[in-house]
Amino acid sequence: MKNLIRNNKGFLAFLVLFGVFRTAVADWNPIPSASMHPNLLEGDVVLVNRVAFDLKVPLTNVVLAHLGEPARGDIVTFRSPKDGELLIKRVAALPGDVVEMRNERLYINGRGANYRIVEHSLDSIGGNALQAVQLAESLDGMRHHIQVLPDVTALRTFGPITVPQGQYLMLGDNRDNSADSRVIGFVPRKLLVGRAERVLVSADYQGNWMPRTERFGMSLYRADQP
Numbered sequence: 001m002k003n004l005i006r007n008n009k010g011f012l013a014f015l016v017l018f019g020v021f022r023t024a025v026a027d028w029n030p031i032p033s034a035s036m037h038p039n040l041l042e043g044d045v046v047l048v049n050r051v052a053f054d055l056k057v058p059l060t061n062v063v064l065a066h067l068g069e070p071a072r073g074d075i076v077t078f079r080s081p082k083d084g085e086l087l088i089k090r091v092a093a094l095p096g097d098v099v100e101m102r103n104e105r106l107y108i109n110g111r112g113a114n115y116r117i118v119e120h121s122l123d124s125i126g127g128n129a130l131q132a133v134q135l136a137e138s139l140d141g142m143r144h145h146i147q148v149l150p151d152v153t154a155l156r157t158f159g160p161i162t163v164p165q166g167q168y169l170m171l172g173d174n175r176d177n178s179a180d181s182r183v184i185g186f187v188p189r190k191l192l193v194g195r196a197e198r199v200l201v202s203a204d205y206q207g208n209w210m211p212r213t214e215r216f217g218m219s220l221y222r223a224d225q226p
Helices: 002-007 009-024
Strands: 026-030 044-049 054-056 063-066 075-079 086-093 098-102 105-108 114-125 128-139 142-148 158-162 167-171 192-202
Touching (some): 086 105
Antiparallel strands (some): 075 086, 098 105, 098 158
């Protein structure tokens, strides 16, 4: 064993540094579900900036310093307060915000979001094809596309509720097919992992496994979304 370590110490050091880098600085995460349609697809691999909010001791959740604050509209990875599963959703409301949803329309501090239909399309749940509507949502500086599924039974109305201090309300962009804060509750800051920045690579693993080269390097905060 000593000889093995001695002969491979350079490679072993690389593995250690690589692990530290992934747990403390930047990481990449595959997208396993449809909860962020239409902006993230199954088979996307996203780059996550793990020092966007906090500097942590590698391999732990011990915070050494706060480096930034989550903003409305950020796409973040975090550990579910319900079961610890790693999730990716969008920050919809900040600590102290009063948030409400009325028949799919989001309200923050009494102001309702504006919506415009982008396109009608198809999506699926459990292999069943469903009508989908993609909408441009804009509210308090947030501007991005979301998707609704009119034929799905979903929680489209809640609140008003106030987001507690030190916690955040997360929503999936695929509003009617997302286990977000409507299911798991508010997310404490200490459970935030990082800010998703862009798609690194993408492949249609549910279909023919062909790479989706048009998504390679795509920013998750595109200025071209009207």
